[in-house]
Amino acid sequence: MLKALAIFLMLAATLACLTMLTFLMAGGANASPKQITQLKWMMLATGLAWLIGVGGGIVALCTSRDALGAWLAASPIAVVIVAFIILWVSEW
Numbered sequence: 001m002l003k004a005l006a007i008f009l010m011l012a013a014t015l016a017c018l019t020m021l022t023f024l025m026a027g028g029a030n031a032s033p034k035q036i037t038q039l040k041w042m043m044l045a046t047g048l049a050w051l052i053g054v055g056g057g058i059v060a061l062c063t064s065r066d067a068l069g070a071w072l073a074a075s076p077i078a079v080v081i082v083a084f085i086i087l088w089v090s091e092w
């Protein structure tokens with residue numbers, strides 16, 4: 001059951017990170033150079049969170065550590081939610 005949850009969370013993390021990257025790219029349309037630099041760093045952080053979370057989840061599942069795989073797969077979702085809240089609240 002945990003293996004199925006981990007796989008579902010990996011798919012959800014992938015969709016959440018792709019959605020966040022799309023929002024960040026759309027936000028850079030009329031941005032200043034300073035804001036574009038901030039957006040690039042946030043895109044890099046989002047991509048790294050996805051890579052570490054999903055990659056670590058796959059490695060954990062391959063070594064039969066299903067609970068760790070589920071936690072690692074859920075971590076990019078938390079990063080995306082926190083980043084979205086920060087962007088929503090801040091005025092830049």
